[in-house]
Amino acid sequence: MIIVTGGAGFIGSNLVQGLNARGIFDILVVDDLSDGHKCLNLADADIRDYMDKDDFLARIEAGDDFGTVEAVFHEGACSATTEWDGRFVMKVNYEYTKALLAWCLARKVPLIYASSASVYGMGPNFREAREFEQPLNMYAYSKFLFDCHLRPQLDGLQSQVVGLRYFNVYGPREQHKGSMASVAWHFNNQLNDSGRVRLFEGSDGYGPGEQRRDFIHVDDIVAVNLWLLDNPQVSGIYNLGTGRAQSFNEVARAAIKWARANGSEGGGIDYIPFPEHLKGRYQSFTEADMSALRKAGYDRPFMDVETGVPRYLDWLSRNG
Template identity: 80%
Template sequence: MYIVTGGAGFIGSNIVQGLNARGISDILVVDDLTDGRKCLNLADANIRDYLDKDDFLRRIQAGEDFGTVEAVFHEGACSSTTEWDGRFVMAVNFEYSKALLGWCVARGVPFLYASSASVYGMGPTFREAREFERPLNMYAYSKFLFDCHLRPQLAAIPSQVAGLRYFNVYGPREQHKGSMASVAFHFNNQLNESGRLRLFDGCDGYGPGEQLRDFIHVDDVVAVNLWLLDNPQVRGIFNVGTGRAQTFNAVARAAINWHKGGGIDYIAFPDHLKGRYQSFTEADIGALRAAGYDKPFMPVEDGVPRYLDWLAQRA
């Protein structure tokens, strides 16, 4: 059996699809379906069982077994960067992850978990080292603290443990995220509705729409997760991005080209984001490459049309 927490969410449901593509359906999905719309992410998936995240945690804390578990993909979390209820975020992200890590280590089960590039704050260096980490919100802090909790233990843990610091992920099965969905998703909706895109004006020395992010297609994220599954000797904390920052304008152009038309309107940069906005992110993927991952990553010129093809097929 494979366990995927957050398995009805964005990255988790794509990992389920990746396992299905390998002919694997013996999967336990753990999630919170208070928002029942997330079930649509699993409607075309094959899984064995489902457990609510609180029921699963109780069973983990009680030391229950689930038969032979091949690996745990821990993608479940409160991912809202605007959630400031620290007790809630720490319970859901930090304490939950610690409990699941302990359960996996005690049984020798590979533990592959979602960290976040948000731990680096404003950057400008995005490398897996303490001196470059300065989280700016509760979500980022909870992810950062779990990485800090793991680091001194890692060398003594005999089974595989790997943390993946995802950068700006976009692609299928993110529609439930609302305002937290990727710009590619929002650009597609804007073009469908009005034929015009809205991008921020210049800030931090960048021109209109020229702010840079490391945009990575979710299929590449799944490929890294499955590569780790195939290489249990690899352990540690790794950035998962393309290693190449691209502009919001580049994403916009990719969407406009796919729609065969459209325009861009640049809107005033919001006052409340000034000094708190990541105008540049770019993953240093040296550690991932050194560990042996050698597959190429899709640029937005390839990834955005691939995503919009998927959305069009389901419209």
């Protein structure tokens, strides 16, 4: 069996699809379906069982077994960067992951978990080292603190533990995330609604729409997770982006080009004032230093936005 927490969410459901594509169906999905819309992410997937996240945690803390578990992919979290209820975020993100780590280590079950590039704050250095980490919100702090909890244990591990610091992920099955969905998702909706894309004006020395992020397609995220499943000798904390920052303008142009190729007559860009509440809290630049993961042996290329955005919009067009 493989356990996927957050398996009805964005990255988790894509990971389930990736496992299914390998012929793996003995999957336990753990999630919180208070928002029942997320079930649509699993409607075309094949899994063995589902368990609520609180019930799963109770069994983990009780030391229960689930039979033979090949690996745990821990994607479940409160991912809202705007959530400031620190007790809630630490319970769901930090304490939960600590309990899962202890359970996995006791049974020598590989654990591959989602960390976040948000641990680096404003940057500008994005390398897996303490001196470059300065989280700016509760979500980032919860991810940062668990990475700190793991680091002293890495040298003595007897089973695989990997933290993946995801950069700006976009792609299928993120529709339930609302305001937290990727800019590619929002651009597609804006083009459908008005034929125009809205971007922020300049900030932090960047021109209008020229703020730059490391945008990575979820298919590349899945590919790395599955590669780690195949390489249990690899442990550590690794960045997971493309290694190349691209501007919001480039994402917008890729979406506009796709829309025009598919019959849209619109395709302009409007620049709106930069929000006051984001000043000093906005990552105007992110770019993953990918040298550690490359050194660990991952050698496949990553999609740029010119490739990944139309691939995503093709999927949206087919699936509604």
